Amino acid sequence: MIEKYAEIIGENELDAIFRIAEELKGISVLHINSTPKGGGVAEILSKLVPMMNELGINTQWKVIRGDNSFFNVTKTFHNSLQNGVGELLDDSFKIYEKWQGINLSEIPLDYDVVFIHDPQPAGLIKGKKKGKWVWRCHIDISNPYPPVWNFLRKYVQLYDSMIISSSVFGREDLNVPQFVIPPSIDPLSVKNREISSFTVERILRKFEIDTERPLITQISRFDRAKDPVGVIQSFKGLKKHVDAQLVYLGSPASDDPEGELVYRETIKAAEGVKDVHLLLLPPDSDLEVNAFQRGATVVMQKSVKEGFGLTVSEAMWKRKAVIGGNTGGIPLQIIHGYTGFLVNTPEEATHYLIYLLRNKEIRERIGQVAREHVRNNFLMTRELRDYLMVILLTLQ
Numbered sequence: 001m002i003e004k005y006a007e008i009i010g011e012n013e014l015d016a017i018f019r020i021a022e023e024l025k026g027i028s029v030l031h032i033n034s035t036p037k038g039g040g041v042a043e044i045l046s047k048l049v050p051m052m053n054e055l056g057i058n059t060q061w062k063v064i065r066g067d068n069s070f071f072n073v074t075k076t077f078h079n080s081l082q083n084g085v086g087e088l089l090d091d092s093f094k095i096y097e098k099w100q101g102i103n104l105s106e107i108p109l110d111y112d113v114v115f116i117h118d119p120q121p122a123g124l125i126k127g128k129k130k131g132k133w134v135w136r137c138h139i140d141i142s143n144p145y146p147p148v149w150n151f152l153r154k155y156v157q158l159y160d161s162m163i164i165s166s167s168v169f170g171r172e173d174l175n176v177p178q179f180v181i182p183p184s185i186d187p188l189s190v191k192n193r194e195i196s197s198f199t200v201e202r203i204l205r206k207f208e209i210d211t212e213r214p215l216i217t218q219i220s221r222f223d224r225a226k227d228p229v230g231v232i233q234s235f236k237g238l239k240k241h242v243d244a245q246l247v248y249l250g251s252p253a254s255d256d257p258e259g260e261l262v263y264r265e266t267i268k269a270a271e272g273v274k275d276v277h278l279l280l281l282p283p284d285s286d287l288e289v290n291a292f293q294r295g296a297t298v299v300m301q302k303s304v305k306e307g308f309g310l311t312v313s314e315a316m317w318k319r320k321a322v323i324g325g326n327t328g329g330i331p332l333q334i335i336h337g338y339t340g341f342l343v344n345t346p347e348e349a350t351h352y353l354i355y356l357l358r359n360k361e362i363r364e365r366i367g368q369v370a371r372e373h374v375r376n377n378f379l380m381t382r383e384l385r386d387y388l389m390v391i392l393l394t395l396q
């Protein structure tokens with residue numbers, strides 16, 4: 001029920017959404033990505049698609065399929081696009097193209113507007129027959145590894161428009177209109193809505209967390225871009241000064257084959273460090289995520305590469321001071337010193353962990369400003385309105 005958001009964003013904002021939607025009533029829209037669960041894209045689509053339908057826009061969501069070799073290739077693409085360096089597996093481009101062909105033969109594409117999310121299904125554009133196609137890029141493509149970017153660019157050039165999450169990802173080597181839409185969170189979802197402190201404590205205790213001692217959390221897939229080993233190092237530094245606990249909660253995503261390896265690296269880094277809880281939960285553990293974010297004294301998102309980092313807004317919405325990596329979309333959310341702290345190294349993270357754990361009042365003040373920053377910029381209703389505008393402009 002979109003009306004329910006009025007109490008959070010006000011009637012005027014809602015009116016704007018309904019007014020734009022009125023112009024789009026009856027059109028058909030398809031979203032395609034590469035995983036139904038796990039990670040930020042699936043999180044957003046699971047909210048955006050029902051909302052668009054509620055507004056009278058016939059919207060569907062399809063997920064491409066692939067085998068291990070395909071997802072290994074797309075993960076190396078993902079890493080090398082974000083890191084600027086990389087290595088290509090044998091036959092990478094061939095494997096990618098083969099699976100684009102298989103998916104093209106299976107997914108009907110007869111829609112007025114098709115949104116293709118991220119590089120994994122970007123090659124489907126070759127099958128475009130009708131409608132407008134928009135490439136929605138959720139990752140940092142500001143400094144890509146040239147061989148992979150040149151390959152992907154051939155496809156991106158064929159789109160009618162594209163969307164990036166921050167203007168710092170804008171590219172000058174493309175002839176495609178580029179819109180900027182930062183991602184967003186759903187304040188009414190199980191993951192983000194208010195829950196009682198009783199529930200929070202019950203869930204924390206279930207995972208053997210001592211609710212009397214400070215708790216640091218990071219909630220992220222086990223991915224080197226999220227720097228789980230750096231989180232452990234930061235916590236180790238903190239432990240010399242404060243008797244705190246750490247929860248690193250990760251869940252698998254079907255399009256990320258590296259999770260297990262990085263999980264093992266993290267276990268190794270945590271050997272001998274007391275009070276580290278590395279938790280692997282199913283990807284739909286939304287109530288647990290909510291509880292760990294709310295139960296945290298300070299939240300970390302120490303990414304070294306990040307498209308946006310929904311977990312940052314999720315925690316800020318819960319009035320948490322967040323220490324985030326100074327990269328990608330995180331600085332859109334964290335204004336250093338006002339809505340949280342940006343860091344480049346584990347040592348800096350340790351510094352701000354100690355500072356925040358020793359200053360309850362500052363923690364709370366930052367948490368309050370952080371919540372308002374999210375209310376004004378990173379709620380689902382704003383993203384919904386932005387998508388409607390892109391559809392309107394792309395159809396013109």
Ligand code: UDP
Pocket residue numbers: 038039040041043191219220221249250251252281283284285286289308309310311312314
């Ligand atoms: N997430 C989750 N369980 C986990 C790890 C992550 O539910 O164990 C969620 C997290 O709350 C967020 C999304 O997955 O909603 C991750 O999005 P983000 O943009 O932070 O990172 P991505 O995984 O897309 O790189």
